[in-house]
Amino acid sequence: MTTAPPIAKSPDATGGPSRGTRGRRMSNGMFAFLLTVPGLALFGAIVLYPLIASLVTGFFEQDLRFPGRSWVGFDNYADVFAGDFAAILEHTLVFTVGATAAPFLIGLALALALNTGMKGSGFFRGLFLFPWVIPGVVVSFLWMWIFNANYGVLNGALIKTGLIEESISWLGEPGTAMLAVIITKTWASFPWMMVMLLAGLQTVPRELHEAAAVDGAGAVRRFFAVTWPGIRGVAAIALLLEFIWNFQHFDTIYVLTGGGPAGATETFAVAVYQDAFKGFDLGHATALGGLWMLLLLVLVGVYLKLSERETK
Template sequence: MRAGRLTNGQFAWLLMLPALALFLAIIAYPLISSVVTGFFEQSLVRPGRAFTGLANFADVLGGDFWPVLRNTLVFTAGATIVPFLIGYALALALNAGIRGSGLMRGLFLFPWVIPGVVVSFLWLWIFNANYGVLNGILLRLGILDAPVSWLGEPATAMIAVIVTKSWASFPWIMVMLLAGLQTMPKELHEAASVDGAGAIRRFISVTLPHMKGIASIVVLLEFIWNFQHFDTIYVLTGGGPAGATETFAVAVYDTAFKGFDLGHATALGGLWMLLLLVLVAFYLRHETKERS
Protein backbone atom coordinates (compact mmCIF):
# COMPACT_ATOMS: atom_id res chain seq x y z
CA MET A 1 0.00 0.00 0.00
CA ARG A 2 1.35 3.40 -0.98
CA ALA A 3 1.64 6.19 1.59
CA GLY A 4 -1.37 8.45 1.55
CA ARG A 5 -3.63 5.79 0.07
CA LEU A 6 -6.83 4.81 1.93
CA THR A 7 -7.34 1.21 2.87
CA ASN A 8 -10.54 -0.54 1.81
CA GLY A 9 -11.90 -0.26 5.35
CA GLN A 10 -11.13 3.46 5.57
CA PHE A 11 -12.70 4.06 2.14
CA ALA A 12 -15.82 2.15 3.24
CA TRP A 13 -16.14 4.33 6.36
CA LEU A 14 -15.69 7.43 4.21
CA LEU A 15 -18.59 6.35 2.01
CA MET A 16 -20.73 5.67 5.09
CA LEU A 17 -20.07 9.03 6.75
CA PRO A 18 -22.87 11.03 4.99
CA ALA A 19 -25.48 8.38 5.79
CA LEU A 20 -24.14 8.03 9.33
CA ALA A 21 -24.30 11.80 9.84
CA LEU A 22 -27.91 11.88 8.62
CA PHE A 23 -28.80 8.96 10.91
CA LEU A 24 -27.29 10.71 13.94
CA ALA A 25 -28.93 14.05 13.13
CA ILE A 26 -32.39 12.82 12.10
CA ILE A 27 -32.92 9.64 14.14
CA ALA A 28 -30.41 9.08 16.94
CA TYR A 29 -30.24 12.59 18.41
CA PRO A 30 -34.03 13.25 18.44
CA LEU A 31 -34.65 9.78 19.90
CA ILE A 32 -32.13 10.20 22.72
CA SER A 33 -33.30 13.77 23.37
CA SER A 34 -36.94 12.65 23.63
CA VAL A 35 -36.08 9.82 26.02
CA VAL A 36 -34.13 12.22 28.24
CA THR A 37 -36.98 14.77 28.17
CA GLY A 38 -39.26 12.15 29.73
CA PHE A 39 -37.32 12.56 32.99
CA PHE A 40 -37.91 16.33 33.14
CA GLU A 41 -40.80 18.69 33.68
CA GLN A 42 -40.72 20.71 30.48
CA SER A 43 -43.29 22.85 28.69
CA LEU A 44 -43.51 24.32 25.22
CA VAL A 45 -44.70 27.64 26.60
CA ARG A 46 -42.33 28.05 29.57
CA PRO A 47 -38.53 28.27 29.39
CA GLY A 48 -36.30 25.89 31.29
CA ARG A 49 -36.96 22.48 32.75
CA ALA A 50 -36.65 20.63 36.05
CA PHE A 51 -35.53 17.06 36.67
CA THR A 52 -38.38 14.90 38.01
CA GLY A 53 -36.97 11.38 37.65
CA LEU A 54 -39.67 8.79 37.00
CA ALA A 55 -42.53 11.10 38.05
CA ASN A 56 -43.72 11.62 34.47
CA PHE A 57 -43.84 7.88 33.82
CA ALA A 58 -45.71 7.29 37.10
CA ASP A 59 -48.24 10.01 36.20
CA VAL A 60 -48.76 8.53 32.75
CA LEU A 61 -49.24 4.98 34.06
CA GLY A 62 -51.63 6.25 36.73
CA GLY A 63 -53.58 8.33 34.23
CA ASP A 64 -55.03 7.52 30.82
CA PHE A 65 -52.34 5.05 29.75
CA TRP A 66 -54.49 1.94 30.06
CA PRO A 67 -57.59 3.31 28.27
CA VAL A 68 -55.31 4.59 25.51
CA LEU A 69 -53.60 1.20 25.30
CA ARG A 70 -57.00 -0.51 25.07
CA ASN A 71 -58.13 1.85 22.28
CA THR A 72 -54.86 1.34 20.43
CA LEU A 73 -55.16 -2.44 20.60
CA VAL A 74 -58.81 -2.39 19.51
CA PHE A 75 -58.05 -0.14 16.55
CA THR A 76 -54.91 -2.09 15.62
CA ALA A 77 -56.64 -5.47 15.78
CA GLY A 78 -59.70 -4.30 13.85
CA ALA A 79 -57.71 -2.40 11.21
CA THR A 80 -55.54 -5.48 10.70
CA ILE A 81 -58.07 -8.34 10.71
CA VAL A 82 -60.80 -6.68 8.61
CA PRO A 83 -58.61 -5.66 5.63
CA PHE A 84 -56.72 -8.96 5.85
CA LEU A 85 -59.93 -10.95 5.41
CA ILE A 86 -61.10 -8.68 2.58
CA GLY A 87 -57.70 -8.75 0.90
CA TYR A 88 -57.43 -12.53 1.21
CA ALA A 89 -60.90 -13.06 -0.29
CA LEU A 90 -60.17 -10.73 -3.20
CA ALA A 91 -56.76 -12.31 -3.79
CA LEU A 92 -58.37 -15.75 -4.01
CA ALA A 93 -61.01 -14.44 -6.41
CA LEU A 94 -58.48 -12.70 -8.66
CA ASN A 95 -56.17 -15.70 -8.61
CA ALA A 96 -59.04 -17.89 -9.80
CA GLY A 97 -59.00 -15.98 -13.07
CA ILE A 98 -62.53 -14.57 -12.98
CA ARG A 99 -63.63 -12.41 -15.90
CA GLY A 100 -62.31 -8.86 -15.69
CA SER A 101 -59.73 -9.74 -13.03
CA GLY A 102 -57.09 -7.53 -14.67
CA LEU A 103 -59.33 -4.46 -14.63
CA MET A 104 -60.52 -5.14 -11.09
CA ARG A 105 -56.94 -5.56 -9.91
CA GLY A 106 -56.17 -2.04 -11.09
CA LEU A 107 -59.38 -0.53 -9.69
CA PHE A 108 -58.84 -2.10 -6.28
CA LEU A 109 -55.49 -0.30 -5.99
CA PHE A 110 -57.07 3.17 -5.97
CA PRO A 111 -57.70 3.33 -2.20
CA TRP A 112 -54.08 2.40 -1.59
CA VAL A 113 -52.51 5.10 -3.80
CA ILE A 114 -54.69 7.93 -2.45
CA PRO A 115 -52.98 9.87 0.38
CA GLY A 116 -54.22 8.95 3.84
CA VAL A 117 -55.47 12.46 4.67
CA VAL A 118 -57.51 12.56 1.45
CA VAL A 119 -59.01 9.15 2.28
CA SER A 120 -59.87 10.42 5.76
CA PHE A 121 -61.67 13.52 4.43
CA LEU A 122 -63.57 11.35 1.94
CA TRP A 123 -64.88 9.12 4.71
CA LEU A 124 -65.49 12.15 6.92
CA TRP A 125 -68.00 13.22 4.31
CA ILE A 126 -69.46 9.71 4.02
CA PHE A 127 -70.00 9.45 7.79
CA ASN A 128 -71.32 13.00 8.23
CA ALA A 129 -74.48 13.00 10.35
CA ASN A 130 -76.27 15.75 8.37
CA TYR A 131 -75.43 15.18 4.71
CA GLY A 132 -73.35 11.98 4.70
CA VAL A 133 -73.82 9.40 1.97
CA LEU A 134 -74.07 6.51 4.42
CA ASN A 135 -76.99 8.00 6.33
CA GLY A 136 -78.68 8.96 3.05
CA ILE A 137 -78.53 5.39 1.71
CA LEU A 138 -79.64 3.75 4.95
CA LEU A 139 -82.54 6.20 5.36
CA ARG A 140 -83.74 5.56 1.80
CA LEU A 141 -83.60 1.80 2.38
CA GLY A 142 -85.59 2.17 5.58
CA ILE A 143 -82.82 0.69 7.73
CA LEU A 144 -82.58 3.90 9.77
CA ASP A 145 -85.42 6.07 11.06
CA ALA A 146 -83.17 9.03 11.85
CA PRO A 147 -79.62 10.09 10.93
CA VAL A 148 -76.84 8.59 13.02
CA SER A 149 -73.80 10.55 14.17
CA TRP A 150 -71.32 7.83 13.30
CA LEU A 151 -68.28 9.82 14.40
CA GLY A 152 -70.00 11.52 17.33
CA GLU A 153 -71.04 8.43 19.28
CA PRO A 154 -68.51 6.38 21.30
CA ALA A 155 -70.25 3.16 20.23
CA THR A 156 -69.77 3.78 16.50
CA ALA A 157 -66.73 6.08 16.26
CA MET A 158 -64.15 3.32 16.59
CA ILE A 159 -66.01 1.17 14.05
CA ALA A 160 -66.03 4.08 11.59
CA VAL A 161 -62.30 4.66 12.04
CA ILE A 162 -61.54 0.96 11.52
CA VAL A 163 -63.71 0.85 8.38
CA THR A 164 -61.87 3.87 6.95
CA LYS A 165 -58.42 2.45 7.63
CA SER A 166 -59.46 -0.98 6.32
CA TRP A 167 -60.66 0.56 3.04
CA ALA A 168 -57.31 2.27 2.59
CA SER A 169 -55.10 -0.75 3.41
CA PHE A 170 -56.83 -3.82 1.96
CA PRO A 171 -55.33 -3.29 -1.56
CA TRP A 172 -51.77 -3.67 -0.25
CA ILE A 173 -52.71 -6.86 1.55
CA MET A 174 -54.51 -8.13 -1.54
CA VAL A 175 -51.47 -7.54 -3.75
CA MET A 176 -49.10 -9.28 -1.34
CA LEU A 177 -51.34 -12.31 -0.90
CA LEU A 178 -52.08 -12.50 -4.62
CA ALA A 179 -48.34 -12.59 -5.31
CA GLY A 180 -48.04 -15.47 -2.84
CA LEU A 181 -50.93 -17.35 -4.43
CA GLN A 182 -49.38 -17.02 -7.88
CA THR A 183 -46.21 -18.75 -6.68
CA MET A 184 -48.18 -21.84 -5.68
CA PRO A 185 -47.52 -24.80 -8.01
CA LYS A 186 -50.74 -25.80 -9.81
CA GLU A 187 -49.70 -29.42 -9.51
CA LEU A 188 -50.52 -29.35 -5.80
CA HIS A 189 -54.16 -28.50 -6.44
CA GLU A 190 -54.35 -30.94 -9.34
CA ALA A 191 -53.00 -33.75 -7.18
CA ALA A 192 -55.47 -32.91 -4.42
CA SER A 193 -58.32 -32.92 -6.94
CA VAL A 194 -57.27 -36.35 -8.19
CA ASP A 195 -57.38 -37.58 -4.60
CA GLY A 196 -61.00 -36.39 -4.39
CA ALA A 197 -60.49 -33.18 -2.38
CA GLY A 198 -63.14 -30.51 -2.90
CA ALA A 199 -62.55 -26.75 -3.11
CA ILE A 200 -62.81 -26.21 0.66
CA ARG A 201 -60.55 -29.16 1.42
CA ARG A 202 -57.96 -27.96 -1.11
CA PHE A 203 -58.03 -24.51 0.45
CA ILE A 204 -57.46 -25.90 3.95
CA SER A 205 -54.88 -28.56 3.03
CA VAL A 206 -53.01 -26.88 0.16
CA THR A 207 -53.57 -23.11 0.02
CA LEU A 208 -53.38 -22.25 3.72
CA PRO A 209 -50.10 -24.12 4.40
CA HIS A 210 -48.49 -22.57 1.31
CA MET A 211 -49.64 -19.05 2.31
CA LYS A 212 -48.80 -19.35 6.00
CA GLY A 213 -45.43 -17.59 5.74
CA ILE A 214 -46.44 -14.58 3.65
CA ALA A 215 -49.78 -14.22 5.46
CA SER A 216 -48.08 -14.05 8.85
CA ILE A 217 -45.59 -11.45 7.59
CA VAL A 218 -48.41 -9.32 6.14
CA VAL A 219 -50.37 -9.50 9.40
CA LEU A 220 -47.33 -8.61 11.53
CA LEU A 221 -46.34 -5.64 9.35
CA GLU A 222 -49.91 -4.34 9.19
CA PHE A 223 -50.24 -4.72 12.97
CA ILE A 224 -47.03 -2.74 13.57
CA TRP A 225 -48.06 0.03 11.16
CA ASN A 226 -51.56 0.31 12.63
CA PHE A 227 -50.14 0.41 16.16
CA GLN A 228 -48.51 3.73 15.28
CA HIS A 229 -51.15 5.07 12.88
CA PHE A 230 -52.16 8.71 13.25
CA ASP A 231 -53.70 10.59 10.32
CA THR A 232 -56.97 8.67 9.83
CA ILE A 233 -57.91 8.84 13.52
CA TYR A 234 -56.90 12.46 13.93
CA VAL A 235 -58.79 13.69 10.86
CA LEU A 236 -61.97 11.71 11.57
CA THR A 237 -62.37 12.06 15.33
CA GLY A 238 -59.29 13.72 16.84
CA GLY A 239 -59.36 10.95 19.44
CA GLY A 240 -62.97 11.62 20.45
CA PRO A 241 -65.74 11.44 21.28
CA ALA A 242 -64.87 11.36 24.99
CA GLY A 243 -61.55 9.66 24.22
CA ALA A 244 -63.25 6.66 22.58
CA THR A 245 -60.75 6.61 19.69
CA GLU A 246 -57.71 8.12 21.42
CA THR A 247 -54.70 5.99 20.55
CA PHE A 248 -51.04 6.47 21.49
CA ALA A 249 -50.29 8.54 18.40
CA VAL A 250 -53.15 10.95 19.09
CA ALA A 251 -52.50 11.07 22.85
CA VAL A 252 -48.82 11.95 22.40
CA TYR A 253 -49.67 14.67 19.87
CA ASP A 254 -52.39 16.20 22.04
CA THR A 255 -50.26 16.11 25.19
CA ALA A 256 -47.32 17.80 23.47
CA PHE A 257 -48.97 20.33 21.14
CA LYS A 258 -52.32 21.01 22.83
CA GLY A 259 -51.37 20.50 26.46
CA PHE A 260 -47.83 21.87 25.82
CA ASP A 261 -46.47 19.25 28.25
CA LEU A 262 -43.34 17.79 26.68
CA GLY A 263 -42.38 15.81 29.78
CA HIS A 264 -45.56 13.76 29.94
CA ALA A 265 -45.75 13.50 26.14
CA THR A 266 -42.25 12.01 25.86
CA ALA A 267 -42.89 9.71 28.82
CA LEU A 268 -46.01 8.40 27.09
CA GLY A 269 -44.08 8.17 23.83
CA GLY A 270 -41.30 6.22 25.57
CA LEU A 271 -43.74 3.62 26.88
CA TRP A 272 -45.33 3.46 23.44
CA MET A 273 -41.90 2.92 21.89
CA LEU A 274 -41.19 0.02 24.26
CA LEU A 275 -44.37 -1.71 23.14
CA LEU A 276 -43.41 -1.11 19.50
CA LEU A 277 -39.97 -2.60 20.14
CA VAL A 278 -41.63 -5.76 21.43
CA LEU A 279 -43.66 -6.01 18.22
CA VAL A 280 -40.61 -5.34 16.05
CA ALA A 281 -38.57 -7.94 17.96
CA PHE A 282 -41.36 -10.46 17.44
CA TYR A 283 -41.38 -9.66 13.70
CA LEU A 284 -37.59 -9.99 13.39
CA ARG A 285 -37.66 -13.29 15.26
CA HIS A 286 -40.36 -14.54 12.93
CA GLU A 287 -38.37 -13.45 9.88
CA THR A 288 -35.23 -15.17 11.15
CA LYS A 289 -37.20 -18.35 11.85
CA GLU A 290 -38.76 -18.31 8.36
CA ARG A 291 -35.37 -17.96 6.65
CA SER A 292 -33.65 -20.68 8.67
Protein backbone atom coordinates in the same frame (compact mmCIF):
# COMPACT_ATOMS: atom_id res chain seq x y z
CA MET B 1 36.55 7.70 -20.11
CA THR B 2 33.03 6.37 -19.91
CA THR B 3 30.85 6.75 -16.84
CA ALA B 4 28.54 4.05 -15.50
CA PRO B 5 24.81 4.71 -15.85
CA PRO B 6 22.89 5.62 -12.65
CA ILE B 7 21.45 2.71 -10.73
CA ALA B 8 17.64 2.81 -10.61
CA LYS B 9 15.77 2.14 -7.37
CA SER B 10 14.51 -1.42 -7.48
CA PRO B 11 10.90 -2.15 -6.66
CA ASP B 12 9.94 -4.67 -4.03
CA ALA B 13 9.82 -8.39 -4.73
CA THR B 14 6.24 -8.22 -6.08
CA GLY B 15 7.04 -5.56 -8.62
CA GLY B 16 4.87 -2.98 -6.81
CA PRO B 17 5.85 0.31 -5.22
CA SER B 18 8.54 0.59 -2.61
CA ARG B 19 7.99 -0.50 0.96
CA GLY B 20 7.77 3.09 2.21
CA THR B 21 5.00 3.95 -0.23
CA ARG B 22 3.10 0.77 0.59
CA GLY B 23 3.16 1.59 4.28
CA ARG B 24 1.36 4.86 3.66
CA ARG B 25 -1.48 3.20 1.73
CA MET B 26 -4.93 3.30 3.43
CA SER B 27 -6.18 -0.06 4.64
CA ASN B 28 -9.40 -1.52 3.27
CA GLY B 29 -11.03 -1.34 6.68
CA MET B 30 -10.26 2.36 7.08
CA PHE B 31 -11.45 3.10 3.55
CA ALA B 32 -14.73 1.27 4.19
CA PHE B 33 -15.20 3.18 7.45
CA LEU B 34 -14.67 6.54 5.72
CA LEU B 35 -17.30 5.60 3.15
CA THR B 36 -19.85 5.04 5.91
CA VAL B 37 -19.06 8.24 7.83
CA PRO B 38 -21.49 10.49 5.87
CA GLY B 39 -24.34 8.01 6.33
CA LEU B 40 -23.55 7.56 10.02
CA ALA B 41 -23.40 11.32 10.54
CA LEU B 42 -26.75 11.77 8.81
CA PHE B 43 -28.29 8.95 10.85
CA GLY B 44 -26.95 10.45 14.06
CA ALA B 45 -28.24 13.93 13.26
CA ILE B 46 -31.69 12.91 12.02
CA VAL B 47 -32.51 9.79 14.05
CA LEU B 48 -30.16 9.10 16.95
CA TYR B 49 -29.81 12.57 18.45
CA PRO B 50 -33.57 13.42 18.38
CA LEU B 51 -34.35 9.98 19.85
CA ILE B 52 -31.93 10.38 22.75
CA ALA B 53 -32.99 13.99 23.33
CA SER B 54 -36.65 13.00 23.45
CA LEU B 55 -36.01 10.14 25.87
CA VAL B 56 -34.09 12.51 28.15
CA THR B 57 -36.95 15.04 27.97
CA GLY B 58 -39.23 12.45 29.58
CA PHE B 59 -37.39 13.03 32.87
CA PHE B 60 -38.05 16.78 32.86
CA GLU B 61 -41.04 19.02 33.33
CA GLN B 62 -41.11 21.15 30.22
CA ASP B 63 -43.79 23.42 28.81
CA LEU B 64 -43.61 24.36 25.13
CA ARG B 65 -44.91 27.85 25.90
CA PHE B 66 -42.07 28.77 28.26
CA PRO B 67 -38.27 28.38 28.08
CA GLY B 68 -36.35 26.15 30.46
CA ARG B 69 -37.20 22.89 32.17
CA SER B 70 -36.82 21.25 35.57
CA TRP B 71 -35.78 17.72 36.53
CA VAL B 72 -38.62 15.55 37.84
CA GLY B 73 -37.14 12.05 37.44
CA PHE B 74 -39.76 9.35 36.88
CA ASP B 75 -42.71 11.58 37.83
CA ASN B 76 -43.85 11.89 34.20
CA TYR B 77 -43.92 8.11 33.82
CA ALA B 78 -45.80 7.76 37.09
CA ASP B 79 -48.36 10.30 35.87
CA VAL B 80 -48.75 8.38 32.60
CA PHE B 81 -49.49 5.10 34.40
CA ALA B 82 -51.78 6.81 36.89
CA GLY B 83 -53.67 8.52 34.08
CA ASP B 84 -55.29 7.09 30.97
CA PHE B 85 -52.48 4.75 29.90
CA ALA B 86 -54.61 1.61 30.21
CA ALA B 87 -57.48 3.18 28.26
CA ILE B 88 -55.15 4.49 25.56
CA LEU B 89 -53.53 1.06 25.24
CA GLU B 90 -56.94 -0.58 24.97
CA HIS B 91 -58.09 1.85 22.27
CA THR B 92 -54.86 1.36 20.37
CA LEU B 93 -55.16 -2.42 20.46
CA VAL B 94 -58.83 -2.37 19.44
CA PHE B 95 -58.08 -0.14 16.47
CA THR B 96 -54.94 -2.07 15.53
CA VAL B 97 -56.57 -5.50 15.66
CA GLY B 98 -59.71 -4.35 13.85
CA ALA B 99 -57.84 -2.39 11.17
CA THR B 100 -55.54 -5.37 10.59
CA ALA B 101 -57.98 -8.30 10.61
CA ALA B 102 -60.67 -6.71 8.42
CA PRO B 103 -58.34 -5.71 5.53
CA PHE B 104 -56.70 -9.12 5.71
CA LEU B 105 -59.98 -11.01 5.32
CA ILE B 106 -61.19 -8.75 2.51
CA GLY B 107 -57.82 -8.83 0.79
CA LEU B 108 -57.65 -12.62 1.06
CA ALA B 109 -61.12 -13.05 -0.44
CA LEU B 110 -60.32 -10.74 -3.34
CA ALA B 111 -56.92 -12.35 -3.91
CA LEU B 112 -58.51 -15.80 -4.08
CA ALA B 113 -61.06 -14.52 -6.60
CA LEU B 114 -58.46 -12.79 -8.77
CA ASN B 115 -56.16 -15.80 -8.66
CA THR B 116 -58.76 -17.93 -10.43
CA GLY B 117 -58.01 -16.08 -13.66
CA MET B 118 -61.59 -14.92 -14.10
CA LYS B 119 -62.46 -12.66 -16.99
CA GLY B 120 -61.57 -9.03 -16.33
CA SER B 121 -59.25 -9.85 -13.43
CA GLY B 122 -56.69 -7.31 -14.66
CA PHE B 123 -59.29 -4.53 -14.70
CA PHE B 124 -60.57 -5.39 -11.22
CA ARG B 125 -57.04 -5.62 -9.87
CA GLY B 126 -56.37 -2.05 -10.97
CA LEU B 127 -59.77 -0.89 -9.71
CA PHE B 128 -59.23 -2.35 -6.24
CA LEU B 129 -55.88 -0.55 -5.97
CA PHE B 130 -57.62 2.83 -6.23
CA PRO B 131 -58.19 3.34 -2.44
CA TRP B 132 -54.54 2.55 -1.78
CA VAL B 133 -53.15 5.40 -3.89
CA ILE B 134 -55.36 8.11 -2.32
CA PRO B 135 -53.62 10.11 0.44
CA GLY B 136 -54.78 9.25 3.94
CA VAL B 137 -56.10 12.73 4.73
CA VAL B 138 -58.21 12.71 1.55
CA VAL B 139 -59.60 9.28 2.46
CA SER B 140 -60.47 10.58 5.93
CA PHE B 141 -62.37 13.60 4.60
CA LEU B 142 -64.19 11.38 2.11
CA TRP B 143 -65.41 9.04 4.83
CA MET B 144 -66.18 11.95 7.15
CA TRP B 145 -68.74 13.03 4.54
CA ILE B 146 -70.05 9.46 4.25
CA PHE B 147 -70.50 9.18 8.04
CA ASN B 148 -72.01 12.65 8.47
CA ALA B 149 -75.09 12.51 10.69
CA ASN B 150 -77.08 15.12 8.74
CA TYR B 151 -76.38 14.49 5.06
CA GLY B 152 -74.13 11.43 5.03
CA VAL B 153 -74.56 8.80 2.34
CA LEU B 154 -74.45 5.94 4.84
CA ASN B 155 -77.38 7.20 6.93
CA GLY B 156 -79.38 7.96 3.80
CA ALA B 157 -78.87 4.44 2.43
CA LEU B 158 -79.69 2.75 5.75
CA ILE B 159 -82.86 4.81 6.23
CA LYS B 160 -84.08 4.09 2.70
CA THR B 161 -83.56 0.35 3.17
CA GLY B 162 -85.36 0.45 6.52
CA LEU B 163 -82.41 -0.76 8.58
CA ILE B 164 -82.54 2.35 10.78
CA GLU B 165 -85.32 4.85 11.47
CA GLU B 166 -83.27 7.95 12.25
CA SER B 167 -79.77 9.20 11.50
CA ILE B 168 -76.85 7.93 13.56
CA SER B 169 -73.98 10.19 14.58
CA TRP B 170 -71.30 7.67 13.64
CA LEU B 171 -68.37 9.89 14.57
CA GLY B 172 -70.07 11.56 17.52
CA GLU B 173 -71.02 8.53 19.61
CA PRO B 174 -68.45 6.56 21.65
CA GLY B 175 -70.08 3.29 20.64
CA THR B 176 -69.75 3.85 16.89
CA ALA B 177 -66.75 6.17 16.49
CA MET B 178 -64.14 3.41 16.71
CA LEU B 179 -66.09 1.27 14.26
CA ALA B 180 -66.21 4.15 11.80
CA VAL B 181 -62.48 4.73 12.10
CA ILE B 182 -61.74 1.02 11.54
CA ILE B 183 -64.01 0.94 8.47
CA THR B 184 -62.20 3.94 7.00
CA LYS B 185 -58.76 2.45 7.58
CA THR B 186 -59.93 -0.92 6.21
CA TRP B 187 -61.07 0.70 2.97
CA ALA B 188 -57.64 2.28 2.55
CA SER B 189 -55.62 -0.82 3.54
CA PHE B 190 -57.26 -3.85 1.94
CA PRO B 191 -55.62 -3.28 -1.50
CA TRP B 192 -52.14 -3.70 0.00
CA MET B 193 -53.21 -6.94 1.66
CA MET B 194 -54.76 -8.11 -1.60
CA VAL B 195 -51.54 -7.48 -3.54
CA MET B 196 -49.37 -9.25 -0.99
CA LEU B 197 -51.63 -12.29 -0.74
CA LEU B 198 -52.17 -12.48 -4.50
CA ALA B 199 -48.40 -12.55 -4.98
CA GLY B 200 -48.21 -15.40 -2.48
CA LEU B 201 -51.04 -17.31 -4.16
CA GLN B 202 -49.30 -17.16 -7.53
CA THR B 203 -46.32 -19.02 -6.08
CA VAL B 204 -48.45 -22.04 -5.12
CA PRO B 205 -48.12 -24.67 -7.89
CA ARG B 206 -51.41 -25.41 -9.64
CA GLU B 207 -50.40 -29.05 -9.89
CA LEU B 208 -50.96 -29.39 -6.15
CA HIS B 209 -54.53 -28.14 -6.50
CA GLU B 210 -55.16 -30.47 -9.42
CA ALA B 211 -53.77 -33.44 -7.49
CA ALA B 212 -55.91 -32.60 -4.44
CA ALA B 213 -58.99 -32.27 -6.67
CA VAL B 214 -58.28 -35.67 -8.22
CA ASP B 215 -58.10 -37.13 -4.72
CA GLY B 216 -61.61 -35.80 -4.08
CA ALA B 217 -60.77 -32.75 -1.94
CA GLY B 218 -63.31 -29.94 -2.06
CA ALA B 219 -62.59 -26.22 -2.29
CA VAL B 220 -62.42 -25.73 1.48
CA ARG B 221 -60.23 -28.79 1.96
CA ARG B 222 -57.88 -27.65 -0.82
CA PHE B 223 -57.61 -24.20 0.74
CA PHE B 224 -56.48 -25.50 4.14
CA ALA B 225 -54.37 -28.37 2.78
CA VAL B 226 -52.70 -26.66 -0.20
CA THR B 227 -53.33 -22.93 -0.43
CA TRP B 228 -52.89 -21.80 3.15
CA PRO B 229 -49.60 -23.69 3.78
CA GLY B 230 -48.24 -22.09 0.60
CA ILE B 231 -49.06 -18.51 1.60
CA ARG B 232 -48.74 -18.80 5.38
CA GLY B 233 -45.34 -17.10 5.47
CA VAL B 234 -46.45 -14.20 3.28
CA ALA B 235 -49.67 -13.83 5.28
CA ALA B 236 -47.82 -13.77 8.59
CA ILE B 237 -45.41 -11.06 7.44
CA ALA B 238 -48.22 -8.99 5.89
CA LEU B 239 -50.30 -9.22 9.07
CA LEU B 240 -47.41 -8.26 11.31
CA LEU B 241 -46.37 -5.33 9.12
CA GLU B 242 -49.94 -4.04 8.99
CA PHE B 243 -50.24 -4.48 12.77
CA ILE B 244 -47.07 -2.40 13.33
CA TRP B 245 -48.25 0.34 10.96
CA ASN B 246 -51.69 0.50 12.57
CA PHE B 247 -50.17 0.58 16.04
CA GLN B 248 -48.61 3.92 15.14
CA HIS B 249 -51.30 5.23 12.79
CA PHE B 250 -52.31 8.85 13.20
CA ASP B 251 -53.90 10.72 10.29
CA THR B 252 -57.18 8.81 9.86
CA ILE B 253 -58.02 8.91 13.56
CA TYR B 254 -57.05 12.53 14.04
CA VAL B 255 -58.92 13.83 11.00
CA LEU B 256 -62.11 11.84 11.69
CA THR B 257 -62.45 12.17 15.46
CA GLY B 258 -59.38 13.85 16.95
CA GLY B 259 -59.35 11.07 19.56
CA GLY B 260 -62.95 11.68 20.61
CA PRO B 261 -65.72 11.55 21.43
CA ALA B 262 -64.82 11.48 25.14
CA GLY B 263 -61.49 9.83 24.29
CA ALA B 264 -63.17 6.78 22.73
CA THR B 265 -60.70 6.72 19.81
CA GLU B 266 -57.64 8.15 21.54
CA THR B 267 -54.66 6.00 20.57
CA PHE B 268 -50.98 6.46 21.41
CA ALA B 269 -50.31 8.55 18.30
CA VAL B 270 -53.19 10.92 19.00
CA ALA B 271 -52.51 11.11 22.74
CA VAL B 272 -48.85 12.06 22.26
CA TYR B 273 -49.83 14.77 19.78
CA GLN B 274 -52.54 16.13 22.08
CA ASP B 275 -50.22 16.24 25.11
CA ALA B 276 -47.36 17.91 23.24
CA PHE B 277 -49.05 20.39 20.91
CA LYS B 278 -52.39 21.08 22.58
CA GLY B 279 -51.60 20.51 26.24
CA PHE B 280 -48.03 21.85 25.75
CA ASP B 281 -46.76 19.28 28.28
CA LEU B 282 -43.69 18.04 26.43
CA GLY B 283 -42.36 15.99 29.36
CA HIS B 284 -45.59 14.01 29.76
CA ALA B 285 -45.91 13.53 26.00
CA THR B 286 -42.34 12.27 25.75
CA ALA B 287 -42.84 9.81 28.61
CA LEU B 288 -45.94 8.43 26.91
CA GLY B 289 -44.08 8.28 23.61
CA GLY B 290 -41.19 6.41 25.23
CA LEU B 291 -43.51 3.69 26.52
CA TRP B 292 -45.19 3.56 23.12
CA MET B 293 -41.76 3.12 21.50
CA LEU B 294 -40.92 0.19 23.80
CA LEU B 295 -44.09 -1.60 22.72
CA LEU B 296 -43.24 -0.94 19.08
CA LEU B 297 -39.74 -2.33 19.59
CA VAL B 298 -41.26 -5.58 20.82
CA LEU B 299 -43.40 -5.79 17.68
CA VAL B 300 -40.44 -4.99 15.44
CA GLY B 301 -38.40 -7.68 17.18
CA VAL B 302 -41.13 -10.23 16.48
CA TYR B 303 -41.24 -9.12 12.84
CA LEU B 304 -37.47 -9.45 12.42
CA LYS B 305 -37.49 -12.87 14.04
CA LEU B 306 -40.31 -14.02 11.79
CA SER B 307 -38.62 -12.61 8.69
CA GLU B 308 -35.39 -14.37 9.58
CA ARG B 309 -37.20 -17.66 10.01
CA GLU B 310 -39.02 -17.31 6.69
CA THR B 311 -35.78 -16.65 4.78
CA LYS B 312 -34.08 -19.80 6.05
